Amino acid sequence: MGIEERRRYKRLAIKMPIIWRREGYKKQNRAEAYLLNVQNITTSGLFLKTRLRPKKGAYINLLLNLNKKPNLIELKGKVVWTAKKKEQPYLYPGIGIEFVNMTQGDYKKLSTFIKNKLINFRDAQKLKSMYTNLKNMASNLVELEERHSSATHFRKVLDNAIGEIDEVAHILDREISEIKKM
Numbered sequence: 671m672g673i674e675e676r677r678r679y680k681r682l683a684i685k686m687p688i689i690w691r692r693e694g695y696k697k698q699n700r701a702e703a704y705l706l707n708v709q710n711i712t713t714s715g716l717f718l719k720t721r722l723r724p725k726k727g728a729y730i731n732l733l734l735n736l737n738k739k740p741n742l743i744e745l746k747g748k749v750v751w752t753a754k755k756k757e758q759p760y761l762y763p764g765i766g767i768e769f770v771n772m773t774q775g776d777y778k779k780l781s782t783f784i785k786n787k788l789i790n791f792r793d794a795q796k797l798k799s800m801y802t803n804l805k806n807m808a809s810n811l812v813e814l815e816e817r818h819s820s821a822t823h824f825r826k827v828l829d830n831a832i833g834e835i836d837e838v839a840h841i842l843d844r845e846i847s848e849i850k851k852m
Contacts, residue, residue, distance in 0.1 A: 681710045682784045688718070689733040708734075713781050715747065715768040717761070724749050724765065732767070736783040743776045745769050801835060808832055 690704045709717045716732075724730065732745045750768045753761035772780075808828040814821035 681712050682787050683710045684708060684787065686711075687735070688716075690718070690720075690722075691731040691733070709764065711780075711784065713769075713777060713784065715750070715766060717764055717766050719761070719764040721763050722765075723752065723763070726750065726752060729770070730767065734780075736779060743779055745776060746771050804828065804832060804835075 686708050688706055688708050690706055704720075704722060706718050706720050706722075709719050711717075726749055728749045730747050730749065732747050733742065734745060735742050746769070747767035748770050749765050751766040753764040753766075755762045808825060811821050811825040811828060815825060
């Protein structure tokens, strides 16, 4: 799969657990199931950083939890590429998996999950940027206070606003951090 084809879909860089079972897995043989972390995901596939080296073209079963019990989806995937140590040292060892035979319901769940994570992340970053700008304005007003009497009034208003949204800013930091870790 070439770079052009791999970049056809929006990727969500996310660290989230997934259960991988080889094709033909029997539930009583737990040794054939692996708990791994997804590095990024799209509606067409995902990348797993793993030392397990299935052959290109191998089929595997994936169990993915999208944060809620009803969003547990079982997908079938095909190994379409493996990271090469010399060519992609930042990805090595890892494999690219393309989803095959996904149901419309699972596609919708996965698509909604990715879309919501991307929107939440962008919104949280935008709000954090606005907060940073507000703090910078307040510090700039300190210099102006000495020259303009009305600057004191502006600074008091900004200080009150910053005080009220400080708590929200900490929540945003936590949210951005958690989204990056997922």
